[in-house]
Amino acid sequence: MSCSIARSLEVIGEWWTLLILRDAFFGVTRFEELQERLGIARNILAKRLDTLVDHGVLERRCYDEARGRHDYVLTEKGKALWPVLVTLRQWGDEWVVGEGNQPVAMVHTSCGEQTTAVLTCDHCGEELQRREVRVVAGPGLDDPAMLPAVSRR
Amino acid sequence: MSCSIARSLEVIGEWWTLLILRDAFFGVTRFEELQERLGIARNILAKRLDTLVDHGVLERRCYDEARGRHDYVLTEKGKALWPVLVTLRQWGDEWVVGEGNQPVAMVHTSCGEQTTAVLTCDHCGEELQRREVRVVAGPGLDDPAMLPAVSRR
Numbered sequence: 001m002s003c004s005i006a007r008s009l010e011v012i013g014e015w016w017t018l019l020i021l022r023d024a025f026f027g028v029t030r031f032e033e034l035q036e037r038l039g040i041a042r043n044i045l046a047k048r049l050d051t052l053v054d055h056g057v058l059e060r061r062c063y064d065e066a067r068g069r070h071d072y073v074l075t076e077k078g079k080a081l082w083p084v085l086v087t088l089r090q091w092g093d094e095w096v097v098g099e100g101n102q103p104v105a106m107v108h109t110s111c112g113e114q115t116t117a118v119l120t121c122d123h124c125g126e127e128l129q130r131r132e133v134r135v136v137a138g139p140g141l142d143d144p145a146m147l148p149a150v151s152r153r
Numbered sequence: 154m155s156c157s158i159a160r161s162l163e164v165i166g167e168w169w170t171l172l173i174l175r176d177a178f179f180g181v182t183r184f185e186e187l188q189e190r191l192g193i194a195r196n197i198l199a200k201r202l203d204t205l206v207d208h209g210v211l212e213r214r215c216y217d218e219a220r221g222r223h224d225y226v227l228t229e230k231g232k233a234l235w236p237v238l239v240t241l242r243q244w245g246d247e248w249v250v251g252e253g254n255q256p257v258a259m260v261h262t263s264c265g266e267q268t269t270a271v272l273t274c275d276h277c278g279e280e281l282q283r284r285e286v287r288v289v290a291g292p293g294l295d296d297p298a299m300l301p302a303v304s305r306r
Contacts, residue, residue, distance in 0.1 A: 002256040004245030005175050005238060009250060015166040023159050026288070028302035034160075037298070079246045082283045083272050084244055085158060087236040087278070089206040092157030093229045093291075096164060101293035104300065110285045111277035119236050120273045124264035130235045132263045135179070140254035147257065148179035 001141050011041070011055045012081065016040055016048050022085055024058060024078065029071035086117050155295050164208045165234065169193055169201050175238055177211065177231065182224035210234070239270050 019038055028034055035045050049072055052058040057078040058077060060070040088104075093102040108115035119128045135148050164173060172191055181187055188198050202225055205211040210231040213223040239259075246255040261268040272281040288301050 002250070002254075003172075003175070004242045004250045004256060006172055007249045008245035009168045009171055013171065015162045018162055018166065019156075019159055021157070025283075033302035079283065080244055080248055083240040084237065086272060086281075087240050088161050089157045090249055092161035095233055096160045097155070097293060101155075102291035103157060103294045104288050105291040107287045107289055108274045108276060108279075108281065108285060109287055110279060111274060113274075113276040114289075115274040115276050115281065115286070117272040117281050118275045119239060119270040121264060121266075122260045122269045122271045123261060123266040125278075126261075126263060128239075128243040128261065128270050129267065130178075130232065132261060133268070134260045134262055135257050136217055136260050136267075138258040140250060141183045141256045146228050 002140055002148060011051075011057060016044065017052065018085070018088070020045070020052065021057070021074075021078065021081060022046055024072065024074050025082060025085060028072055029061075031072070034072070052078070064138070083117070087119075090116060116134075155293055156299060164204075164210060165200070165237075169197065170205065170295075171238070171241070172236060173198070173201055173205065174210070174231065177225065177227050178235060178238060182226055184225070187225070199276075205231070236270070240272075243269060 011094045012021065015040065020034060023034055023037055028037060031045065031049070034040075034049075035042055038045065040048075049058065053060060053072070055077075056075055059075050061073050062068075062070045089104075093099075097103070106115050106117075107113070120126060121128050137144065139148060141147070157297050165174065169191070173187060173298075176187055176190055181190060184198065184202070187193075187202075188195055191198065193201075202211065206213060206225070209228055211225045212228050215221075215223045217223075242257075246252075250256070259268050259270075260266070274278060274281050290297065290300060294300070
């Protein structure tokens with residue numbers, strides 16, 4: 001599949017993987033701490049971390065050469081996943097956990113206020129509404145059947 | 154886990170589920186068409202659709218009562234997932250598929266230009282940068298250990 005969503009999911013489309021990334025954004029870098037926080041089996045955690053390192057989302061940084069110990073740190077590619085986790089958390093806050101039950105909130109330090117991320121257009125700066133966005137063929141489209149039914153009509 | 158990301162993933166945290174949602178946003182509503190587009194086994198597709206209906210992300214709408222046929226349509230809860238799919242696709246375009254190979258692009262019909270979604274602060278309107286956002290405890294936090302390492306220091 002050429003679809004970017006499908007190909008992204010090959011990298012991060014799995015429950016544990018996204019929770020590992022959540023913790024990586026929270027500053028957790030050690031295998032032991034990840035294992036404790038997530039309550040995940042050590043062999044599964046090791047496999048998921050390997051996959052993330054193989055895909056260049058995390059990198060290993062040695063902190064104790066003698067004992068072969070390393071931290072797992074987000075790469076630029078990994079840090080670029082931040083908007084995905086933010087929008088997913090916001091959806092969960094609103095539709096799964098529900099208003100008033102959000103476990104965490106975000107403060108925008110530059111304005112000092114609690115913030116909710118809004119998707120805006122990088123061209124005109126207005127908020128993007130789903131109904132005002134049309135999906136069109138990109139340069140890498142190899143199967144026009146991938147396009148929305150409505151765009152093909 | 155109280156984490157909204159973890160609880161969201163219980164609903165949508167699976168490869169096929171997100172691709173079904175992608176197609177739902179593309180206007181695909183029929184079982185047969187989903188099956189053909191995704192190349193997914195019928196029993197797996199049926200199970201994933203049931204889960205999405207059970208969680209109120211999709212709903213069944215009868216179009217042929219005599220034959221018991223229905224469409225699968227996004228609910229409000231389902232439509233609210235749009236920002237997650239947009240940010241995931243954009244990440245895939247940039248970091249997996251790569252510049253110049255994007256299978257699809259978005260046009261913002263209200264300004265007429267090709268658009269990339271940017272996360273902005275709903276309070277001040279500025280672009281949200283990861284380094285300018287601090288995660289703080291929300292009303293539903295039952296385990297302070299969930300917070301970022303840096304916020305607990």
